[in-house]
Amino acid sequence: MKTAVAYFRVSTDRQGKSGLGLEAQHQAVHLFAQREGYQVTAEFVEIESGKKNQRPELMAALLQCKKQKATLIIAKLDRLGRNVAFIANLMESRVEFRAVDNPHANPLMVHMLAAFAQHEREQISTRTKEALQAAKRRGVQLGKHGREIESKKNAAAADQFADAMRPIVDELTAEGFITVRGICNELNRRAVDTFRSGGKKWHRTSVHRLLKRFRNAEQ
Template sequence: MAQGKFVTYLRVSTKRQGDSGLGLEAQRAAVETYLNGGAWTVCGEFVEVESGKSDVNRPQLQRAIQACRIYGAKLLIAKFDRLSRDAHFLLGLEKAGIEFVATDNPHANRLTVGIMALVADEERRAISARTKAALAAAKARGVKLGGDRGAVLSAEAKAKGAQVRQAKANSRAADLLPVIAEIREAGAFTLQAVADALNARGIPTARGGMWSPVQVQRVEARAASARICVRSCWT
């Protein structure tokens, strides 16, 4: 039974199919059947007219993924092949923390992507085993191994960590800024009004909580300092 938040993504391969609606109706029907019952919320629907061979020129898919990040939602598709046939792309979704469900195989994300991840993990295990064997052989030859085990980070490592955190926060601000701009254009003039609108839309904060005026101000200030331009994720 479906639970939680979802963003639906529908794709047809030709413009003719997109104009006529052929294929889309069947996909919508499959999505509705999957969502029949349970406690769920659909945060948005994105429709693409593009070949599955290309993951680069698929702006609606990128906007759907952006919406998943904003709402903390799962990507819901009618058929597994509607998302992508590229294994590297699918693993990229998993790495980015985007969960997805295919109605024709609800466990595809765990079975298919999971199997590929297990293969990679097995390779890492093999590398680790070879490294340990080499270290054991070196130790047997009298080579002194190891050193100071204290986890003292260098200034460079700390700076890199700060850069990673800043990049992540900037990315989150870039996702949210178009939504905040849309809310303000609708008449929300105060920070409290914007926070209330974000909460009403079910958009969580970065830590999964409720919005406050201070948090809205921080996002807008970060966007301004990073010179992030407003670009609508819905059009």
């Protein structure tokens, strides 16, 4: 029987503790290994935020693969394949890998995924800056406090800011970020300015209010 090492990744500490997402990956990898004739001899779990490129568990998994001449098995290639650190480490290691969601993926395909994702990130970053600058030119004032944002005096400005944010959120949704938490984390990862600005971060409550403005505008 062939030897394999399993690598799982969850994006937050809460997901790691609760098993959210991890259980599904574990089941998918072990069913795949059984079907393909692999014996999983070690498992590595990475808990990281979207902002971090350091992956110590990935490095440990690759080292284990080299020691055992094993194949690295991952549950999903789509998200991992968009991470520059993952691509670099995987390619440099020369370790054979299999992805459950894309079992026929090869190094060329992974490079193409990375190149396309990098291009998309650059385009989104440019459009984000342009949209926010356009909003400022229309009179949207950043740096407001929460009470002021929701006040009648600044309601129009908040609506304009929501209009500027709509195409950005639409692109995130198209990329698979469909939950309030997912959108919030990705906006922070891409350093998109909030209505408050001044280095403030997005929170789930502020994303929820933004989505609510979208819905109200459609009514």
